[in-house]
């Protein structure tokens with residue numbers, strides 16, 4: 094009787110991509126090779142010719158970005174509490190100190206006034222996150238970074254296809270990190286890429302992703318920096334190439350679905366139900382997610398359970414990072430970032446993926462309204 098389960102996210106892999114992966118598997122070369130190179134060339138074209146290197150996750154991509162920027166022990170890095178924990182973990186991973194600044198209640202991104210207020214003489218970098226694909230005010234961000242001589246590592250994991258005033262995210266700025274994890278707008282199953290500024294940064298990124306090795310001639314080899322095992326495979330890159338062919342269609346479709354969400358919720362939804370819709374940005378956002386902040390009248394767990402009973406999957410992105418045990422141990426506690434704490438407790442992600450139809454949006458909105466009623 095009830096319609097089939099509607100997940101909150103689902104990848105779409107076309108037959109050509111599946112065939113391309115089969116070809117890689119049959120080719121005898123399945124780790125980093127020609128497909129990775131071709132994918133990096135495509136990405137570079139997309140980002141206006143800037144240099145791009147790929148890795149095996151968006152997380153290691155950000156860690157490598159911090160290393161390229163020379164961030165380490167004694168340095169402070171400012172970020173948002175509302176992100177996937179990876180964003181702060183990479184700061185700890187390089188031995189630096191994470192500093193949080195509260196979010197803007199409307200955009201749910203880091204509040205740039207609070208970011209600026211959190212800068213100290215030890216601050217070396219900032220990691221803004223573009224939650225759900227909505228960028229921060231990029232002019233203001235880079236004005237602050239210039240003024241205080243800070244490096245910027247953009248956590249653009251969710252922002253492939255987003256833009257700022259007509260310029261693509263990734264096509265300008267400092268170090269820009271993307272993820273190709275399965276739920277992202279474009280996937281390689283797992284993976285990431287970094288846009289860098291100079292051939293020297295690209296070279297160092299290549300070294301760090303493969304044990305710090307430099308090869309020369311037939312058997313020349315040296316290791317002069319500490320690297321790890323962060324390279325993307327050709328299997329993953331073949332998926333990425335197949336996915337990337339649809340990037341514009343993906344962004345267009347997501348914008349249309351988001352538009353339909355707003356139309357279905359209607360202009361009186363917020364007032365009637367006490368919930369908060371996202372910023373209706375059809376210029377800059379790639380609509381990686383469509384997120385609601387729930388009213389005080391229902392817990393998120395209760396909401397999720399009731400939506401599940403209606404066969405609709407709900408995600409939550411994200412609980413505040415500073416309240417995880419690992420961060421509490423470092424002195425963070427409740428009350429420090431009140432906006433993030435309120436939003437982090439009440440934010441939910443509604444179904445949003447390429448293969449969705451308008452009818453699915455209508456089902457999701459009907460279900461939200463009926464669960465929030467009473």
Ligand SMILES: *Cc1c(COP(=O)(O)O)cnc(C)c1O
Pocket residue numbers: 150151152153176177179180222248250251272273274283284285
């Ligand atoms: C997905 C994501 C990451 C991590 O990317 P992985 O590829 O899963 O390592 C980091 N930050 C944000 C905001 C993300 O959405």
